[in-house]
Amino acid sequence: MKLILAKWILTCDDEFSIIEDGGLVFSEQIIEVAKAEDLKLKYPGAELVQTKPDSVLLPGLINSHIHLEFLENNSKLRYGDFLRWLDSVMTHREELMEKLNDENLSKSLDFIAKTGTTSLGAISSYGFDLKACVASALNIVYFNEALGSKPEMVDTLFADLKARFENSRAFASSRFFPALAIHSPYSIHPILTKEVLKIAREENCAVSAHFCESEAELEWLEKSKGGFVSFFKKFLNQSKALIKPKEFLEQFKGLSKLSFTHCVQAGKEELEYIKELNASINHCPRSNRLLLSNKLNLAKLEGIDTSLGTDGLSSNFSLSLFDELRYSLFVHDEQDINTLAKDLLHFSTKNGAKALGLDNKGELKAGKDADFILCSLNGISKKEDLALQIILHTKFVKSSYILGEKIV
Ligand SMILES: [Zn+2]
Known part of the structure; x- marks a missing residue:
């Protein structure tokens, strides 16, 4: 089980929920997505995946x-x-x-x-x-x-x-x-x-x-x-x-x-x-x-x-x-x-x-496959700007995971 932290998590759920200072606990599937501080307490044994302070996590x-x-x-x-x-x-x-x-x-x-x-x-x-x-x-x-x-x-x-x-x-x-x-x-x-x-x-x-x-x-x-x-x-x-x-x-x-x-x-x-x-x-x-x-x-x-x-x-x-x-x-x-x-x-x-027909993908939510990408944006102060800025400024991702395995 691993825990990856990010400044911002775009879950891409129906409500387009965004978590600031968030974390994602995963193995092959996502176990939980929540605030980083809560996850660190709840999963003390999870292996921590280090990321930069300007990281943005979203579904692959x-x-x-x-x-x-x-x-x-x-x-x-x-x-x-x-x-x-x-x-x-x-x-x-x-x-x-x-x-x-x-x-x-x-x-x-x-x-x-x-x-x-x-x-x-x-x-x-x-x-x-x-x-x-x-x-x-x-x-x-x-x-x-x-x-x-x-x-x-x-x-x-x-x-x-x-x-x-x-x-x-x-x-x-x-x-x-x-x-x-x-x-x-x-x-x-x-x-x-x-x-x-x-x-x-x-x-x-x-x-x-x-x-x-x-x-x-x-x-x-x-x-x-x-x-x-x-x-x-x-x-x-x-x-x-x-x-x-x-x-x-x-x-x-x-x-x-x-x-x-x-x-x-x-x-x-x-x-x-x-x-x-x-x-x-x-x-x-x-x-x-x-x-x-x-x-x-x-x-x-x-x-x-x-x-x-x-x-x-x-x-x-x-x-x-x-x-x-x-x-x-x-x-x-x-x-x-x-x-x-x-x-x-x-x-x-x-x-x-x-x-x-990939029912288990496309969203960061407990139970879905751990397919996600890590990007970075260093100038964001309002979460409302994230969707637009991530599209404008991402050429290559920092890393990418499929079924919990790092592929990039
Ligand atoms: Zn065609």
């Missing part, structure tokens, strides 16, 4: 949507328009995959850990990132992704997905959670979705899908028109969309660990239905800025749990969630900045845990 960050397989992208892909980007992905995909290797993957995972993330929702399209994810000290919800809309390919694609899922299941552990993903309503055959979600229901695993990301996607799904027409003709010889947005969502009924990524173009009816499904929305603001001209309207998400993701380096310039938090502060400029900062810390802690 949760990046609920990332694609590690695209980390070799550096200035290759084209931005400013979703279809221009998609076309460049199709053109350079193989070349980017060829450059990917375990060494670069583990370097990126180390960077992710040093920048404060302790849990990831990693979308894997091919399984090339499996070995590095299994070897990582981070908690990883590993989403084997299904993709493909050609009817004659459904059986083959399903067999491939099942094989990847089975392969990842062999490594399931207290830090590695095999899961399933559906790429998006425009890129998958509804029969394939149905079969994949059948497995998800049997296994009760986490499920995620991209949804209503671009205007072009919405126009295609609703009217089989717009920029996607030439894309589908060129790559798939397809002239009609296979499903409407609402019908796509209806396929996910009854899944308990469910999230949809982006949703920038989702209408009122779709958002209402996402709420009814008790699904979360993974918000990736920097990716949205690079690929779209729109941003997600947070005010429309009343009653829907929102989490934060970096997406992959195919649509971002760093995999640091603190970078994503900083960007979010500036892009959502319609909200009071201090309130937004608190909301954003909730997005990247407890809401991230909900999106990924």
